[in-house]
Amino acid sequence: MCSETSLNESLLKARMLVDGIRIADSAYEGVGQQFKEQVHHLFEYDFDLHQTRACPAEMRLPGGTVVQVRLNERSPFLVRRQGEVLRVEEGSNEVARVEWLERPAFYDLKTSAGTPMTSIAELVGDDCIAVSHTNACVLFADGSQCGFCNLNFTPKQYDEVRIKKKAAEVGEVFGAAFGSGVANHFEITGGILPGNREIMILEQYLTSIRDATGLTDLPGTAIMTPPEDLSDLEKLQRLGIRGLGFNLECFNPAYFRAVCPGKEQQIGYEKYREAQRAAVDIFGAGGRIYSGFVAGVEPMEDLLHGVRELAEEGIASIPLVWSPSSGTRFHRHRPPSGEWYVELAERASALMIRHLRRDAGKPRPIPTRCTGCQTQCLLQDVIQSRLHSLQTLTAGG
Numbered sequence: 508m509c510s511e512t513s514l515n516e517s518l519l520k521a522r523m524l525v526d527g528i529r530i531a532d533s534a535y536e537g538v539g540q541q542f543k544e545q546v547h548h549l550f551e552y553d554f555d556l557h558q559t560r561a562c563p564a565e566m567r568l569p570g571g572t573v574v575q576v577r578l579n580e581r582s583p584f585l586v587r588r589q590g591e592v593l594r595v596e597e598g599s600n601e602v603a604r605v606e607w608l609e610r611p612a613f614y615d616l617k618t619s620a621g622t623p624m625t626s627i628a629e630l631v632g633d634d635c636i637a638v639s640h641t642n643a644c645v646l647f648a649d650g651s652q653c654g655f656c657n658l659n660f661t662p663k664q665y666d667e668v669r670i671k672k673k674a675a676e677v678g679e680v681f682g683a684a685f686g687s688g689v690a691n692h693f694e695i696t697g698g699i700l701p702g703n704r705e706i707m708i709l710e711q712y713l714t715s716i717r718d719a720t721g722l723t724d725l726p727g728t729a730i731m732t733p734p735e736d737l738s739d740l741e742k743l744q745r746l747g748i749r750g751l752g753f754n755l756e757c758f759n760p761a762y763f764r765a766v767c768p769g770k771e772q773q774i775g776y777e778k779y780r781e782a783q784r785a786a787v788d789i790f791g792a793g794g795r796i797y798s799g800f801v802a803g804v805e806p807m808e809d810l811l812h813g814v815r816e817l818a819e820e821g822i823a824s825i826p827l828v829w830s831p832s833s834g835t836r837f838h839r840h841r842p843p844s845g846e847w848y849v850e851l852a853e854r855a856s857a858l859m860i861r862h863l864r865r866d867a868g869k870p871r872p873i874p875t876r877c878t879g880c881q882t883q884c885l886l887q888d889v890i891q892s893r894l895h896s897l898q899t900l901t902a903g904g
């Protein structure tokens with residue numbers, strides 16, 4: 508079992524992701540200067556838009572747990588500054604003291620073409636540099652976008668990111684982030700593109716990242732659409748990227764069809780599963796290949812059935828706490844409770860430790876993820892805590 512402290516932090520994290528937070532004026536001090544602001548490199552996760560004010564990106568709880576900030580004017584949680592201290596209050600009770608995360612120095616830099624680096628990529632959590640190759644998805648054209656997604660909506664609210672990013676500029680930003688030591692892994696993602704252009708873009712990005720960072724074993728992943736020819740995945744493996752994600756979002760195919768109608772029409776559930784298996788053959792098992800899930804949309808037992816089935820195939824699951832945020836078809840729906848998410852993380856982590864850790868022969872069942880970057884997911888926190896308990900027991904025995 509998790510220690511009581513980590514369980515309490517996991518529950519508070521889950522509740523602040525489910526309900527969001529309010530932020531008092533005093534607590535905005537230093538955001539965008541000393542503390543890292545939101546950049547919206549992908550989605551808007553806030554319940555309420557905030558175009559006129561920089562909002563903190565993440566907060567750290569006393570035990571080290573990192574939590575994505577989701578603004579919600581109806582939240583029971585209020586973050587307030589009292590002197591040097593940021594307090595989270597629920598009603599009249601202080602439930603935690605938190606810190607905003609430090610702003611990285613490369614947020615003030617520009618590329619050689621004069622583009623602000625924050626309009627290319629974002630540092631997620633402590634250490635993961637993330638870029639969307641395209642902040643637009645073809646599925647919005649006919650309204651068949653996934654129900655939880657606001658990819659095309661978000662850049663229209665915030666004039667922050669380039670919709671398309673040149674490979675050379677991505678390389679420069681990654682070079683600055685890795686070179687200054689703030690990033691130690693990365694994620695590339697983006698909307699579905701017409702035709703089969705994604706593989707070509709990813710090849711260009713990875714080549715540029717190799718050149719800029721000097722790395723040949725690339726510590727990152729790409730979340731992508733299954734290419735028509737699955738052998739194209741070998742091109743990415745040859746360029747040194749460690750893992751790939753093919754997001755099912757819901758494991759039950761009926762939920763997949765209902766929540767992601769465009770993905771079903773254009774690609775199909777089975778093609779996602781084929782791509783996951785083909786990628787395991789190329790990259791190996793042990794969690795290098797994974798699926799993201801928008802947890803809370805389908806019943807817990809359906810999702811856990813998926814976590815088990817995927818883990819038995821060497822594939823990791825990343826169940827994110829669903830945000831029914833602005834600009835999505837599901838805006839202001841209700842996700843399940845914080846307790847629901849803690850139970851899911853406990854049960855999913857047990858399955859993944861059992862299957863993936865054994866396959867990997869490595870200490871972590873998701874080699875491409877860490878607690879510092881999983882700001883909207885409890886799983887890695889719970890896995891870390893469980894592994895720590897196991898090590899303590901082993902050492903004690």
Ligand code: SF4
Pocket residue numbers: 643644645646647651652653656657658697698699767770
């Ligand atoms: S595939 Fe779905 S989640 Fe991904 S960008 Fe398109 S609509 Fe959004």
